[in-house]
Amino acid sequence: MATTSTAAVAPPPCRGFLSSGHAQLRLPPPAAAAAGRRRELLLRCSASGGNGNGKGGGFEEERRRRRQAELASRIASGEFTAQGPAWVAPLAANLAKLGPPGELAAGLLTKLAGGGASRGPEIPQAVGSIRAVADQAFFMPLYDLFITYGGIFRLNFGPKSFLIVSDPAIAKHILRDNSRAYSKGILAEILEFVMGTGLIPADGEIWRVRRRAIVPALHQKYVTAMIGLFGEASDRLCQKLDKAASDGEDVEMESLFSRLTLDVIGKAVFNYDFDSLSYDNGIVEAVYVTLREAEMRSTSPIPTWEIPIWKDISPRQKKVNEALALINNTLDELIDTCKRLVEEEDLQFHEEYMNEQDPSILHFLLASGDDVSSKQLRDDLMTMLIAGHETSAAVLTWTFYLLSKYPNVMAKLQDEADTVLGDRLPTIEDVKKLKYTTRVINESLRLYPQPPVLIRRSIEDDMLGGYPIGRGEDIFISVWNLHRCPKHWDDADVFNPERWPLDGPNPNEINQNFSYLPFGGGPRKCVGDMFATFETVVATAMLVRRFDFQMAPGAPPVEMTTGATIHTTEGLKMTVTRRTKPPVIPNLEMKVISDSQKNTSSTPSMAISAASIASGEDQQGEVSATRI
Numbered sequence: 001m002a003t004t005s006t007a008a009v010a011p012p013p014c015r016g017f018l019s020s021g022h023a024q025l026r027l028p029p030p031a032a033a034a035a036g037r038r039r040e041l042l043l044r045c046s047a048s049g050g051n052g053n054g055k056g057g058g059f060e061e062e063r064r065r066r067r068q069a070e071l072a073s074r075i076a077s078g079e080f081t082a083q084g085p086a087w088v089a090p091l092a093a094n095l096a097k098l099g100p101p102g103e104l105a106a107g108l109l110t111k112l113a114g115g116g117a118s119r120g121p122e123i124p125q126a127v128g129s130i131r132a133v134a135d136q137a138f139f140m141p142l143y144d145l146f147i148t149y150g151g152i153f154r155l156n157f158g159p160k161s162f163l164i165v166s167d168p169a170i171a172k173h174i175l176r177d178n179s180r181a182y183s184k185g186i187l188a189e190i191l192e193f194v195m196g197t198g199l200i201p202a203d204g205e206i207w208r209v210r211r212r213a214i215v216p217a218l219h220q221k222y223v224t225a226m227i228g229l230f231g232e233a234s235d236r237l238c239q240k241l242d243k244a245a246s247d248g249e250d251v252e253m254e255s256l257f258s259r260l261t262l263d264v265i266g267k268a269v270f271n272y273d274f275d276s277l278s279y280d281n282g283i284v285e286a287v288y289v290t291l292r293e294a295e296m297r298s299t300s301p302i303p304t305w306e307i308p309i310w311k312d313i314s315p316r317q318k319k320v321n322e323a324l325a326l327i328n329n330t331l332d333e334l335i336d337t338c339k340r341l342v343e344e345e346d347l348q349f350h351e352e353y354m355n356e357q358d359p360s361i362l363h364f365l366l367a368s369g370d371d372v373s374s375k376q377l378r379d380d381l382m383t384m385l386i387a388g389h390e391t392s393a394a395v396l397t398w399t400f401y402l403l404s405k406y407p408n409v410m411a412k413l414q415d416e417a418d419t420v421l422g423d424r425l426p427t428i429e430d431v432k433k434l435k436y437t438t439r440v441i442n443e444s445l446r447l448y449p450q451p452p453v454l455i456r457r458s459i460e461d462d463m464l465g466g467y468p469i470g471r472g473e474d475i476f477i478s479v480w481n482l483h484r485c486p487k488h489w490d491d492a493d494v495f496n497p498e499r500w501p502l503d504g505p506n507p508n509e510i511n512q513n514f515s516y517l518p519f520g521g522g523p524r525k526c527v528g529d530m531f532a533t534f535e536t537v538v539a540t541a542m543l544v545r546r547f548d549f550q551m552a553p554g555a556p557p558v559e560m561t562t563g564a565t566i567h568t569t570e571g572l573k574m575t576v577t578r579r580t581k582p583p584v585i586p587n588l589e590m591k592v593i594s595d596s597q598k599n600t601s602s603t604p605s606m607a608i609s610a611a612s613i614a615s616g617e618d619q620q621g622e623v624s625a626t627r628i
């Protein structure tokens with residue numbers, strides 16, 4: 001079968017943050033009994049998926065399992081284990097950087113120096129080489145190390161050192177209880193070139209002011225109105241798939257989901273129609289060039305973009321600068337146009353203000369009289385464009401991957417979509433009824449959290465898990481590990497939407513006590529959580545209502561790699577078949593905001609959001625994301 005090529009401007013994503021570095025892992029020697037227990041745990045905890053029977057399967061699963069088993073047996077054999085006086089670890093780490101002879105010397109040194117006593121509580125240290133696992137996404141080996149060495153340990157690689165946190169109580173402390181003692185650290189440094197002081201990288205006073213300005217824009221009426229936009233964009237994707245099904249072409253769904261969510265977020269944030277599902281234009285290409293650069297910077301061991309002269313003459317940097325200039329000019333024009341519209345408007349601003357011709361966040365911000373420089377406004381828009389684009393696309397990609405592996409879940413999902421949606425574009429009332437679809441998204445986010453790690457830096461001394469830490473520590477909170485911890489989850493690796501009862505609260509960080517963090521937690525929790533949940537629910541329901549999805553024959557194995565979110569290494573190539581049900585023809589004359597959607601101020605609270613109301617940020621008096 002031929003393949004519909006849709007990835008012209010989206011080059012393959014980069015490898016993991018640590019994958020090209022030489023991570024050095026060293027830990028205190030486990031007692032023999034503990035090693036045995038760990039080995040047992042490791043065997044139970046391979047982070048693989050499974051098939052519809054929950055028994056696992058597939059070539060890629062097998063490869064993943066083999067690689068994990070290899071690392072597990074190397075850890076259990078004590079290969080990474082060394083002990084000795086405090087000076088041994090850094091010296092061994094530096095030796096190991098010199099390649100295989102250095103690694104050998106490091107091994108000998110640590111063996112000879114063995115038996116050092118610890119003075120007070122010390123965070124377990126990982127030192128050694130993970131080159132053997134360098135061909136997988138970096139959060140995968142972190143999982144095996146977590147299973148072996150616990151909820152907090154130090155990872156040294158090269159001159160860098162990170163604390164890896166996989167314990168819910170420690171995550172809660174950093175993200176919520178003592179969040180003021182932590183900044184975005186490396187993340188802010190990496191993203192500065194594209195997001196400036198936008199909401200994600202910003203810290204301190206700038207963050208506080210911008211969060212207070214932006215959160216109100218995602219109010220109930222706005223998110224409800226967006227459901228029409230989600231439906232129309234998903235319908236355009238359905239038309240594309242319809243054509244592929246007629247032509248007998250396989251489709252690369254990851255790239256299509258990326259386009260779907262780009263089209264949605266452009267309209268939702270600044271009322272710009274990228275129309276990337278229809279064609280590639282300069283601005284779409286510029287967005288992808290910028291996104292890939294941000295991911296490259298987050299995964300590269302050497303910051304070539306900072307090297308004097310080179311940064312000015314490198315063709316890659318030139319392309320990035322041109323792309324950024326194009327996006328910035330476009331955003332400036334959109335801001336100017338919107339300012340004119342607001343000036344001409346007979347404006348009566350109120351809490352749930354929304355311009356029905358242009359319900360975008362930009363319009364809200366300008367109408368609210370937000371006193372902000374154009375540069376800051378641009379940073380905020382750019383931040384939301386990126387935050388709301390790749391994340392939702394990744395959720396859809398991994399959801400459809402999981403559905404192809406679990407046909408029983410797909411069948412239930414299709415039943416629900418048939419019953420609830422009929423032949424209409426979804427309304428807010430429909431979305432409330434799509435409870436199983438919502439559980440599928442909840443569960444997909446558990447298995448494939450986007451992003452898989454949250455990054456912080458301590459800006460004060462603190463205690464984490466009983467260990468003292470100094471300021472300046474770079475910290476990775478592994479959401480992947482939290483979401484797959486065998487102590488917290490039954491059959492942690494199995495895709496089981498039924499684990500979340502339909503009549504129960506929507507799972508979130510509060511009711512799962514920070515073992516489940518799909519949208520983060522505390523004051524920096526995602527502002528787009530409801531938006532994103534509705535967007536992915538609407539798209540999933542509309543697609544499965546019309547089509548069956550299977551992995552395409554001969555499709556490359558679906559492996560993970562990571563930048564900001566979890567990507568596939570070679571795309572998600574699927575065969576799409578029209579369902580045998582009578583064709584569904586949505587009423588495209590329906591307005592983006594239907595009459596029933598206009599009067600939403602009295603919309604009763606949904607089960608899906610009721611539980612998220614009591615979020616950590618409220619307890620801290622910070623501005624929380626809007627709930628419906």
Ligand code: HEM
Nearest residue numbers: 199200387388391392450454518519520524526527528532
């Ligand atoms: C399924 C899709 C999404 C997922 C999984 C997701 C996930 C997250 C997570 C985990 C964080 C916390 C990051 C941290 O603590 O370091 C976050 C923050 C953020 N998200 Fe989302 N997000 C999604 C969609 C969106 C959308 C659609 C928007 C905008 C409309 C958005 C805007 C933001 C912003 C602005 C922040 C920073 C908040 C702050 O620091 O105050 N996200 N997101």
